[in-house]
Amino acid sequence: MKVGIIGYGSYIPKYRIKVEEIAKVWGKDPEPIKKGLIVYEKSVPGPDEDTATISVEAGKNALKRAGIDPRDIGAIYIGSESHPYAVKPTSTIVAEALGVTPDLTCADLEFACKAGTAGIQICIGLVGSGMIKYGMAIGADTAQGAPGDALEYTAAAGGACYIIGSKKKEIIGEINGTYSFTTDTPDFWRREGKPYPKHGGRFTGELAYFRHVINAAKGIMERMGTTPKDYDYCVFHQPNGKFYIRVAKYLGFKEEQYRDGLLTPYLGNTYSGAVPLGLSNILDSGKEGDRILAVSYGSGAGSDAFDIILTDRIEEVKDKAPKTIDLLNRKKYIDYSIYLKYRRGIKV
Structure with missing residues (x-):
């Protein structure tokens, strides 16, 4: 179904x-x-x-x-x-x-x-x-x-x-497939009763964020038989703007593909809301036939990737x-x- x-x-x-x-x-x-x-x-x-x-x-x-x-x-x-x-x-x-x-x-x-x-x-x-x-x-x-x-x-x-x-x-957006990449990588945590989280600096970049986002993105594209050229838009988890842009470029996406999903410079990192918000901004400007790659990231650590194609109904609902x-x-x-x-x- x-x-x-x-x-x-x-x-x-x-x-x-x-x-x-x-x-x-x-x-x-x-x-x-x-x-x-x-x-x-x-x-x-x-x-x-x-x-x-x-x-x-x-x-x-x-x-x-x-x-x-x-x-x-x-x-x-x-x-x-x-x-x-x-x-x-x-x-x-x-x-x-x-x-x-x-x-x-x-x-x-x-x-x-x-x-x-x-x-x-x-x-x-x-x-x-x-x-x-x-x-x-x-x-x-x-x-x-x-x-x-x-x-x-x-x-x-x-x-x-x-x-x-x-x-x-x-x-309005058919989900063609999803793929996840998950490991036990302790880059960020908050103990019970503690008000603020801790972050393991040496794990945060290459071993955590980049490894998981890149592997999840590659995994879904391999499953779908696609390359970055097949997508009109992409959105990634955005703990900051620097990581987001770097991973997009590494995977082969151009600015016109990743720009609309990047909200962090004027929003900050909304954690669980980051990719959902970036994707919502893409849907607001998307049109029928547009294909989207969305890849989240959660510390600890894992990434979920989605391949989505917009239908003609997107025009009916975006202004509601x-x-x-x-x-x-x-x-x-x-x-x-x-x-x-x-x-x-x-x-x-």
Whole structure:
């Protein structure tokens, strides 16, 4: 059974903080940071925003594009490493808020930054097997970075939702195949009860991000019998702009192919929301027949790759909900003190 995306939606908080503002507090020169990371500012969740609220907003936008009864959704999976509760599912909150019937299965997923795409894979399997009519997968985060740590310049907030179905007339993006590459590589972790993650610097680049993204991309292209020339767009996990551009070029993709998926310079790293948001921006500007390669990455470590072809229905739905670029351009800059307040960095 052919399955695909029938609806998608995104959400990005309006608050932003610039690299200069963070660097000023720590006595750093912002220019080498911006040049090294290719990140200039990042999104910040408001005091009443978390993974649950971001997921609800993204889910509402996805339902607007799908045009389906939410009671027909048979599964909801929310991938995040910043679920608001240690023991209490985010997915049930989102299901209730979206009006999804209790006759469904829910679960919260966690695999660093690729938990959202893992949810998409699960929905592909459930819908493709006929067990459910529609499945909803969300990747969202309010990413953590310790004050003064390099992650503080990039750890951001946002997310996107994908509704998976099998009715040909409803599909806007047919999923031709998916492939994953996974190993036990300890490049990034956060212990139970610890507020901020740690990162193993010598594992982060070559052994972790590049190895997994490259192998997943090559794996899906070998399975599909394709080369970079066969794709109109590509999107990769983007912990920063530098890694993203480097892996795209290494694989043989040109700027016109990878440009629309790259949001990190003006958004930051939204962790589980990174590839879902980059893909949503591509869908917003895509047209019938466009072929997309999407490759996520999650520390610890693994990558999920997808081969997607857009149908003529993309033109019918893209304007039915806010576009990602419009959410990205909706900004209100804050200073470091407000940033700490919103991120609960001030303990009282």
